[in-house]
Amino acid sequence: MAEALDAGAPSFRDRFPDEAAVVRAALLSSFIALTLGAVFGIIQGLHRTNVLRVLDSQFYYTILTAHGVLMVVSFTIFFLVGLFTWATVRSLERPLEDIRYTWAWYGLMVVGTLMAVVAILGGFVPSVDISADVLFTFYAPLQAHPLFYGGLAIFVIGTWLAGADWFWSWYNWKQAHPDERIPLQAFMVLTTMLMWYIATIGIAIAVVGFLLPWSLGLIEQVNPLLTRTLFWFWGHPVVYFWLMPAYLLWYTVLPSLAGGRLFSDPLARVVFVLFLLLSTPVGIHHQYVDPGIAEGFKMIAMTNTMFLLLPSLLTAFTVVASMEHGARQRGGTGLFGWLRALPWRDPAFTGMTLAGLMFAAGGFSGMINAGMNINYLIHNTLWVPGHFHLTVGTAVALTFMAATYWLWPRLTNRQLYSRPIALGQVVLWFVGMALMSNAMHVMGLFGVPRRTAEPQYQGFDFVASFGSITELRIQLALGATLLFVSTLLFAANIALSSWTPTVSGHGHRLPDPLSGPGDSPVVLDNLKLWFGIGMVLVVLAYTLPLASIVQDSGLFGRGIDAYPAMIETPVLLEGSPLSLAEPLASKVSAMLSGVIS
Amino acid sequence: MRDASPAGVLLGSAVLFVILWELRSALGLLAGVDLSAPAYFLTTVAIVAITAFGLSVGLFQLSATVLDQRI
């Protein structure tokens, strides 16, 4: 049974053609980043498991940096800005205030991404002095080329301007609708962006205040613990920046795909307010085994983090309840029998549901990470990538891909190329990720480290308490391969959808929730209040730790030299295509150094 | 007459496979049980295949299980 389509209703593209163009551009940027990131991902998966090594291990770290940045900065955030533009325009039912301003911030994000990607890919070309082999976390004293830090800064500024664009829309909408509650999707967009503004304070200070000037030679040294702490000030809330668009989809789109309605609008608002308040004052849980930070601060971060489980648990209830409601609307009966009445043939529905299911597992492995003293066992081991491939890698990525199957026809007025392939793709992702992340979690428990090109050591062996390390490596490589194939299926399906027949009437009115905004306290819409409380919590969580770091080891550190993370003696494998890149890259480098120096 | 759709069978098979496979890690880590990987994998695939096949051709029905209990 097909999902409820208002046959003949105008699509988003019909009603807002200019806005649809921006959304498409943002989403396409996101998919290009995903596909390129996936190529790097499979190289890594086969390399570190010693299944297939096509490059010298030194290049592994260039690839790892690219994979990290492309996946969790470019792919996720370009998708967010596209989705949020769609959601704001749709829910406020008004076009953007000035489409040129919108293209401008999108353009900034593209420029920033290209700068950072050029800096990273420069690491493949040893004769060029540009590289950023510093990984997604770019911990000082490892140092990247200024293009890298500059690119990230410009990208983030683009996102700030994007937020302002949506606030602008909302402000004007409010003038026209003075007594109305903020429509739910717009509410979610605004609260997410408020959280982002708070969260990016840390990374802005780290990059613009310290790392960029340091890479340009304007300051001599930086305090590695300080910049690391400022990174994680941002580094935890950024995961909610990835997650909240997925939640927006689970709350406002998934129920209607299931044939029903959102169980409760007020609870959805409560969840987003909780994220605004609690996402940032927890960053120190990434630094449980850092020296220089007192245990008391870590304890506070721990309790805040545990409470962050609450909005996700509430989401689990509401999403499942909404799905059950939809299933019963479609005729499902029985204690569990209603599951059969759900539209499993719909790749958008099935993808989002599998993503949510996997998120439950990821949430629990996250709780282990958060369990301060148990963190000793898994810190910086392969368990950690196992965890985040379930959360950002599935809950977010798979939801985004699944949602695209639903959204793309509404943005293009074209049918999806193939629904069966789409369904196969999401199921393949689920199975591939289960295999890969299971292997990663188990290997992490046996002590195998993350971020390592060759976790095969001379002086000792890892001891597996069941099975063997070898079989776990094979399982990881197999999972990674399935994921890569799945990514290609997604990209191909979307690409081939450019030539399918145009269809009109793709409009779909998202139904109202069972319990509407009118049932929730008006105070939930008081964005200033929640932003204020969020800032207070962050000040409380971070002032003392930051002040104590600065007091103990100085604003700029003592005796810290910079370590440009560059490959000094490159060893290219015979016949590697990368050796062809040198002549071209030298010309580019000459151009760039002319501009920069 | 079968009551499980093709999509449902595909999805259910995937979920069943994942649950059974993860069980091996749970047994290994928590109970120290070391089950041979190739044997376990083949057994898992066999169980999933039989379940999928059986549901597809109507050999057995989901509704014969607890799914249809009234609340």
Next chain:
Amino acid sequence: MDIHSYEKIWLVLAVLLIAGFVSTVTYGATAVGVQMIDDDGGTIDANALDEDPRFGNPRVEQVGENHYAAYVVAQQFIFRPDPITVPANSTVTFYVTSPDVIHGFEVVGTNANTMVVPGQVSKLTVTVEEPREYGILCNEYCGNGHHTMEGKLIVQPEDEYAQGGSTDG
């Protein structure tokens, strides 16, 4: 605000679960006494490790009845001393620092795991039991040789250790 009764039950269960998690961690931190790495190790000038009496000569030395201090330097791409030798059935406090970039110090198969940050000293106290050998690896990316960075922790029988004396780097 109208909250469904099932949702109220769920909310209560969720809060109980969270409270449970916080209690177990607090129990671990207090009753069991698992201490986190913190600022106890103090700070240091990363460019002047050679002049520091502890790290200028990385070694293990006895500092108490059955208590040993291991002064370890983690640098691109080795640990000093290598191997780190300690006697069985003792308490060992590791002091670890770095002259260059951020490293990790992980004793494989155990929960002895710390970040090593230039300018800071990580202090980690563990109890060591029967004689055996452990691998040590760096679990934080530290440059293009990161995957070669490994060391060894050898726990010697007490009489063997007493004969051999402490190990210099």
